[in-house]
Amino acid sequence: DAKTTQPNSMESNEEEPVHLPCNHSTISGTDYIHWYRQLPSQGPEYVIHGLTSNVNNRMASLAIAEDRKSSTLILHRATLRDAAVYYCILRDSQTFNDYKLSFGAGTTVTVRA
Amino acid sequence: DVKVTQSSRYLVKRTGEKVFLECVQDMDHENMFWYRQDPGLGLRLIYFSYDVKMKEKGDIPEGYSVSREKKERFSLILESASTNQTSMYLCASSPPLPSGRQFFGPGTRLTVL
Numbered sequence: 729d730a731k732t733t734q735p736n737s738m739e740s741n742e743e744e745p746v747h748l749p750c751n752h753s754t755i756s757g758t759d760y761i762h763w764y765r766q767l768p769s770q771g772p773e774y775v776i777h778g779l780t781s782n783v784n785n786r787m788a789s790l791a792i793a794e795d796r797k798s799s800t801l802i803l804h805r806a807t808l809r810d811a812a813v814y815y816c817i818l819r820d821s822q823t824f825n826d827y828k829l830s831f832g833a834g835t836t837v838t839v840r841a
Numbered sequence: 842d843v844k845v846t847q848s849s850r851y852l853v854k855r856t857g858e859k860v861f862l863e864c865v866q867d868m869d870h871e872n873m874f875w876y877r878q879d880p881g882l883g884l885r886l887i888y889f890s891y892d893v894k895m896k897e898k899g900d901i902p903e904g905y906s907v908s909r910e911k912k913e914r915f916s917l918i919l920e921s922a923s924t925n926q927t928s929m930y931l932c933a934s935s936p937p938l939p940s941g942r943q944f945f946g947p948g949t950r951l952t953v954l
Contacts, residue, residue, distance in 0.1 A: 762942075771845075771931050771945030772884070828874070828886040828899060829933075829943060 732816045737836045746803040748835050750816035753797045760819050761792060761799050764831070765812040772815070772831070775801065803837075811839045844868075845946035847932050853952045860919040862949050864932030872935045873915035874943065875899075875907060877928040884931070890915055922953045 733751040740746040752761065763775040776783055776790045778799075783790045789802040803810055815834040848863035866873065874889040876899075886899030888907040896907050904926060908916045915934075919926055929950050933943040 769948075771933075771948045772943075773945065774942050777942070828889065829876075829884060830886075831884040833883070 732818060732832065734814075734816055734832070734835045736833065737838065739838045739840065740803075740806045741840050742807060743805050746806045746810070746837060746839075748801040748803075748814050748816075748837070749798065750801070751798045752816070752818055755796050755818055756820065758820050761790065761796075762817050762819050763788070763790065763801050764815045764817070764829070766815070766834075767809075767812045772829075775814070777819075806837075806839045808839050808841060811837055813837070845932055845934055845944050847930075847946040847949050849949050850947060851950050851952075853954065854919075854922050855954055856923060858919075858922050858953075860922050860951065860953075862917040862919075862930055862932075862951070864915045864917070864934075864946055865913055866915075866934040866944070867913065868934065868936075868944070869912065870934040870936050870944075871912075872937070873909065874933040874935075875905075875915065875917045876931045876933065877901070878931055878948075879928050887917065922951075924953050927951060927953045 760777050760779050762777040764772045765775050766772045776785055776788050778790045791800045813834040813836050815831040845866045854860050872891050875887040876884050878884050885901050887905050888899050890896045890909040893912050906918045929948050931948045932946040935943045
């Protein structure tokens with residue numbers, strides 16, 4: 729399975745942008761880059777996903793490097809409610825067996841008021 | 842918005858008891874999943890179901906069984922609870938590929954004494 733590497737933790741001030749890096753040097757051509765987050769005492773929540781082009785939604789933006797070996801999740805204006813563990817995972821959405829999600833340790837984001 | 846609900850947020854049971862965890866989703870998703878999440882071990886798939894009465898074992902099915910009699914409901918059964926089944930249990934549902942996006946419930950924290 730292709731693996732990802734994320735920093736253990738990041739801190740930010742409220743209303744400032746947060747850039748969360750993810751390295752995936754062994755990514756294959758059919759792997760999508762997915763991001764989930766998990767707030768304290770809650771189930772994981774989908775954030776965003778992409779294949780090659782940068783993606784935006786109401787929660788965040790995903791910037792994907794041209795060689796696809798790394799990506800960055802961008803929270804444009806962090807709020808206290810964005811404090812969570814953020815998981816970057818690769819999913820080969822062409823294969824049935826890849827239905828399951830496997831989270832690593834993720835990046836714990838702390839937001840200071 | 843998709844709603845995945847789980848029958849209990851917190852549950853305390855005794856060793857040897859039969860335990861039922863219920864999960865209901867309201868988005869008519871074909872696929873439903875049961876995971877457990879433990880510190881240091883991440884998210885692990887117990888069982889998943891891709892249709893009514895259909896099920897597949899995940900990575901750690903031992904000691905568990907599942908039931909899916911209706912499309913919206915997926916139950917996890919601990920036939921004889923043991924202390925090593927103390928964990929956070931997460932239910933999820935998803936539409937078919939290629940989306941693969943999974944929607945999680947809030948989780949059930951089960952303690953087996």
